[in-house]
Amino acid sequence: MGRSWRWAISRSPLARASGTFTVADDAGRLEPGGGEQRGGDVERSVLPPVRRPTELERLADWFDGRTGFGRYARMALRKVFPDHWTFLLGEVALFCFVILLATGVFMTFFYTPDSRPTTYHGPYAPLAGAQVSAAFESVMRLSFEVRAGLLMRQIHHWTALVFLGSIGVHLARVFFTGAFRRPRDINWLIGVTLLLLALAEGFTGYSLPDDLLSGTGLRIAYSAALSIPFIGPWLASLIFGGEFPTLELISRLFVFHVMLLPGLLIGAIGTHLLIVYVQTHTQYKSRATREDNVVGLPFWPGQVFRSVGLLFLTAAVIALIAGLIQINPVWLYGPFIPYAVSSPAQPDWYVGWLEGLLRLGLPFEPTILGVTIPSPFIPGIVIPGILFTILLLWPFIEARATGDHAEHHLLDWPWESPIRTATGAAGIALFLVITLAGGNDVIGVFLNVPVETLTAILRVLFVVLPVATWLLIYWLASSQRRRRAAGADTSHIRAGGVAIRRTATGGFEEIDAIEGDAD
Structure with a gap:
């Protein structure tokens, strides 16, 4: 049975410097004449014996030979995560x-x-x-x-x-x-x-x-x-x-x-x-x-x-x-x-907002085409359905509104899209209000405030707070975007429109904000 040979890079300093290679068989023996002569010197570096594969490695090789899984495993191991x-x-x-x-x-x-x-x-x-x-x-x-x-x-x-x-x-x-x-x-x-x-x-x-x-x-x-x-x-x-x-x-x-x-x-x-x-x-x-x-x-x-x-x-x-x-x-x-029912009581937070919508709902039961719409339908079914539909379709809504259908692999900073940021912030404000409404009886007992009064306040906040949040966040994000577009480093801007820069001697000096950003 013939011997098998493999190429291996020698670990000797001379070989690393000269770029020479030696040839060894599976037992680590040099092939006759395998050394390379450089300037009258022949390098003979004996490599260590090759380790025999373990049973687990043999099993992995058997599996890879039949499925080709190893190639995909190597790709997965090299995948980069931000x-x-x-x-x-x-x-x-x-x-x-x-x-x-x-x-x-x-x-x-x-x-x-x-x-x-x-x-x-x-x-x-x-x-x-x-x-x-x-x-x-x-x-x-x-x-x-x-x-x-x-x-x-x-x-x-x-x-x-x-x-x-x-x-x-x-x-x-x-x-x-x-x-x-x-x-x-x-x-x-x-x-x-x-x-x-x-x-x-x-x-x-x-x-x-x-x-x-x-x-x-x-x-x-x-x-x-x-x-x-x-x-x-x-x-x-x-x-x-x-x-x-x-x-x-x-x-x-x-x-x-x-x-x-x-x-x-x-x-x-x-x-x-x-x-x-x-x-x-x-x-x-x-x-x-x-x-x-x-x-x-x-x-x-x-x-x-x-x-x-x-x-x-x-x-x-x-x-x-x-x-x-x-x-x-x-x-x-x-x-x-x-x-029986217990009170005060509130569910887990992830369904508390649904109960909050029911508690904020008005005792209103319209009749349409002879069919009476029960009062839980609008706050318990319609409003959650609308909210989740908007959330689900938002990528297509934004693409249609902005005309941007290109591929994007780099992320935006929130201030780069004021409308999106303001809409998301308004949604969070709405979620907080209706979640609080889901525990209005517990909050009322804790604050010693009648539940009816607390519910009336939350009904007003249900409309006012998301709108106010949208306007405020839109203004802040738009202002930040304008400042960035003007080249200002807003992370160092003070109320007077100046920035602080450290000098070469270790002191500090006030400079114009835009000038400091350019520096």
């Missing part, structure tokens, strides 16, 4: 989803998705002998009798809040920097869809304990669905399994929360990440960045270690919060009773 902290917001959402899956699987082992009544005989004395649903009883058992069960519930709940929050902040970053523009408008559509799926996933999971607070939220959702003209009763019956409450409701919510919605989320997240990989990342404008390059860290090893560190940091912070701060104590709320 070096800016705002690009990690999406990773926080991804890591939260992983934590939700892990804790959710744990809780599934102990949860019973059943609305049939049973008697509670657990260690929590205030509810001893109470008639509860099997779902509520299993949550109580998980909280008080399963080792680390309450901690897992708390981690799961807090992670859900952070998950929705990180998605919202990530979308805000994409919106204000214009990262949704062509060709990434398709990923914006997927991102908004992810937000809707996450909202549905959070609400269905929040409702599974079958406690009084979550049951009240389900009754509100049932009323909103019922208010839709023509199809409302049919749709509500389809979702809830009949007239609320029904014995099938918890099992249906369980299927949505554990099977359908997670599957859709996994598919949407995978598609989102695939498109990001194919299209490459956007990046902020700088001297090094251009429309045709990406400046940052390679996936391996830089971005991998950063992402792994962020994963552990996210998990640690959430676990710390879950261990120290109580959330959703269902034993204090008690089991759901159809004729």
